[in-house]
Amino acid sequence: MTTTPPPVPALVTGGVGDDDAGTQSSRRGLGLDQRAAKAKKRLTSPWASLLAAVIAILWTIPTFGLLITSIRPQSDINRTGWWTFFTNPTVTGANYQEAMFGSQTNLAVYFVNSIVITLPSVVIPITLALLAAYAFAWIEFKGRNVLFVAVFALQVVPIQVTLIPLLTQYVTWGLAGSFWTVWLSHSIFALPLAIFLLHNFMKDIPPSLIEAARVDGAGHVKIFFQVLLPLLVPAIASFAIFQFLWVWNDLLVALTFAGGTRNVAPLTVRVAELSGTRGADWHLLSAGAFISMIVPVVVFLALQRYFVRGLLAGSVKG
Amino acid sequence: MDYISRYLAWLGDGIRDWLLNADDTGHKFALMLVAIILFVVVMGAVLLAVDRPKRVPRWLVTVGFVGPALLMLTFGLVYPGLRTLWASLFDRRGQNFIGLDNYILAFTQSEFQIVLRNTALWVIVVPIAATLIGLVYAVLVDRTRFERVAKTLVFLPMAISMVGASIIWKFVYDYRAVLRNSEGDLIAQQIGLINQLLVWAGLEPQQFLLNTPFNTFFLIAVMVWIQAGFAMTVLSAAIKAIPDDIVEAATLDGLSGAKMFRYITIPSVRPALVVVVTTIAMGTLKVFDIVRTMTGGNFQTSVVANEFYRQSFVQQNAGLGAALAVILFVLVIPLVIYNIRQLRISEEIR
CATH class of the missing domain: 1.10.3720.10 (MetI-like)
Structure with a gap:
């Protein structure tokens, strides 16, 4: 299965996360001065700079506007636009207070649900995928290639196709509406991509390392834990972050399996519901949206490098 | 004997209930930990069982590594996919075959x-x-x-x-209904950015x-x-x-x-x-x-x-x-x- 190319990462040598052009250029043996000279040349076009600035502003203003709104008093929000904030700045934390703990919204409960849903949904598929990927990469067995192609192909199955039969099964088992169904579903949906990616990384490890361990009498389990696992940490981190955000931001799976129950439903479900039932309460919606976004944004800013890699790799996920 | 079996049934129901209905924060986090630990224990047992290169046949080792993932994929993707394909040929209740x-x-x-x-x-x-x-x-x-x-x-x-x-x-x-006073000036301000831009440009706000x-x-x-x-x-x-x-x-x-x-x-x-x-x-x-x-x-x-x-x-x-x-x-x-x-x-x- 080495003929099947990996998805996008093959094309990605760097990304938003790469520290600076300096490390890259030195890797290619190019002087920094040369690059700097070029950069200056490009910047001389004022139209280019203007266009870049316009795009950057268009991409930032909507979020910024809602952020400002979330810290304005409710009466101000309903009377005037957020841009008037700068002439009349009144700041309040009441919206967050009410969105988080008010009896109508109670997002604190859903925040806990989001965390409880997400962590096992990351740990379980990664562990299973690591083991499977190891077998596909380093254990010879009959039908290995056929099985691996099948797993690869499963990546593109839209999860919509599986939802109703799965839900029916969970109801039969009496598990419906519990955390278990959400954990299990997210784990299953993550597996094809996880196996595929981790397999690619494992294949890149020099066979001599594994041979050496084998000669020393190590079994597969020992090789897996002592030789491969330490080398795979960056790959695991990338996928873990991708999966974390996928689960945290997911709406469809949560809506299907956790439904509207206060005990299980995550933030996305609750915020989407608020948008339907209390669409005019912008003081709650704006604060609620940011409560649901704070974790992904912090993860993104803190772990940009891994994040971008993982996100690009997982972009085809169903 | 009857007493013990009843006690066990009660205990079983209690555990079941604890596992399925988590309704406060502490309980939820405890349940999450239990799930992760349970998973680690099961996987650890599987790996321990296959980690005897001499005594265990190789196919069993392979099954230990790929088995859990393949089982889940079959249960959660392949089988439901086929079920859905089949169900698409039936009516709204899934009772009568109606072809395409x-x-x-x-x-x-x-x-x-x-x-x-x-x-x-x-x-x-x-x-x-x-x-x-x-x-x-x-x-x-x-x-x-x-x-x-x-x-x-x-x-x-x-x-x-x-x-x-x-x-x-x-x-x-966001759109606010356009209300005008007797002089024809707008009373309610738009709070959505695009509609405000339209108003500033002298145009009508849109829904x-x-x-x-x-x-x-x-x-x-x-x-x-x-x-x-x-x-x-x-x-x-x-x-x-x-x-x-x-x-x-x-x-x-x-x-x-x-x-x-x-x-x-x-x-x-x-x-x-x-x-x-x-x-x-x-x-x-x-x-x-x-x-x-x-x-x-x-x-x-x-x-x-x-x-x-x-x-x-x-x-x-x-x-x-x-x-x-x-x-x-x-x-x-x-x-x-x-x-x-x-x-x-x-x-x-x-």
């Missing part, structure tokens, strides 16, 4: 034709617009002093949920999410806003991979600005462009969160993925819901094949 009637309905009824038309619009407009913006932006900020910050700003929408993005944009599109057929485009804009960051990042990497000697040779030949973009940049990143377009198209095909959060699929904005949800869980029409899911699957396949073929070609070139 669900598919015929999905393609012929006017209500669903709007859904299909919208889906086509999404799949055509989002990839092209997002890729174009991403490409232009990547070229513009490439190797400038503020490259990193500039890219972070555009990439950030990729990190947040589509529900969050929908709320952000719903606020941008962006209600007025067909343009409301679909305002939803599409949200997806473009999200996906442009993805396009930018992939294409930026491709641009940086263009060999310097090519760029220098072109510069010596007098190429610059738009011409450089047209004759050097675009042909050089063509494989990446194709991958970006098809990848975004695949994601867009399955878009559900945006439509559901912003309009609920009303006002003729529904798409296949949203209609699937509505038919399956709101209208309780299992057969039609299944058929829509299958349609979604079938539509993805050509994109995937094209994507893989392009990747192959780009691999060969390298």
Whole structure:
């Protein structure tokens, strides 16, 4: 299965996360001065700079506007636009207070649900995928290639196709509406991509390392834990972050399996519901949206490098 | 004896209840830990059992490694997929076989034709617009002093949920009824940015999410806003991979600005462009969160993925819901094949 190319990462040598052009250029043996000279040349076009600035502003203003709104008093929000904030700045934390703990919204409960849903949904598929990927990469067995192609192909199955039969099964088992169904579903949906990616990384490890361990009498389990696992940490981190955000931001799976129950439903479900039932309460919606976004944004800013890699790799996920 | 068995039954029910109904924070976290520990213990037992190279046959080791994953995939993807395929040939309750009637309905009824038309619009407009913006932006900020910050700003929408993005944009599109006093001045101020801009420009505010057929485009804009960051990042990497000697040779030949973009940049990143377009198209095909959060699929904005949800869980029409899911699957396949073929070609070139 080495003929099947990996998805996008093959094309990605760097990304938003790469520290600076300096490390890259030195890797290619190019002087920094040369690059700097070029950069200056490009910047001389004022139209280019203007266009870049316009795009950057268009991409930032909507979020910024809602952020400002979330810290304005409710009466101000309903009377005037957020841009008037700068002439009349009144700041309040009441919206967050009410969105988080008010009896109508109670997002604190859903925040806990989001965390409880997400962590096992990351740990379980990664562990299973690591083991499977190891077998596909380093254990010879009959039908290995056929099985691996099948797993690869499963990546593109839209999860919509599986939802109703799965839900029916969970109801039969009496598990419906519990955390278990959400954990299990997210784990299953993550597996094809996880196996595929981790397999690619494992294949890149020099066979001599594994041979050496084998000669020393190590079994597969020992090789897996002592030789491969330490080398795979960056790959695991990338996928873990991708999966974390996928689960945290997911709406469809949560809506299907956790439904509207206060005990299980995550933030996305609750915020989407608020948008339907209390669409005019912008003081709650704006604060609620940011409560649901704070974790992904912090993860993104803190772990940009891994994040971008993982996100690009997982972009085809169903 | 009777007493003990009753006690055990009571204990079993208690454990069951504890595992299924977590209703306060401490309980939820405890349940989460139990789930993870349970999983680790089971996996540890499996690995321990197969970690005896001499005594255990090799096929058993293999099963220990791939078995759990394959079991879950079969249970959770393959089998349900086949069930759905089968269910799409039955009526709304899944009792009577009706052949391809669900598919015929999905393609012929006017209500669903709007859904299909919208889906086509999404799949055509989002990839092209997002890729174009991403490409232009990547070229513009490439190797400038503020490259990193500039890219972070555009990439950030990729990190947040589509529900969050929908709320952000719903606020941008917000509309307040136009009320005028006796002098003809507006009484109520617009709080949505775009409508305020219209008012400042002397135009009438619009109900962006209600007025067909343009409301679909305002939803599409949200997806473009999200996906442009993805396009930018992939294409930026491709641009940086263009060999310097090519760029220098072109510069010596007098190429610059738009011409450089047209004759050097675009042909050089063509494989990446194709991958970006098809990848975004695949994601867009399955878009559900945006439509559901912003309009609920009303006002003729529904798409296949949203209609699937509505038919399956709101209208309780299992057969039609299944058929829509299958349609979604079938539509993805050509994109995937094209994507893989392009990747192959780009691999060969390298």
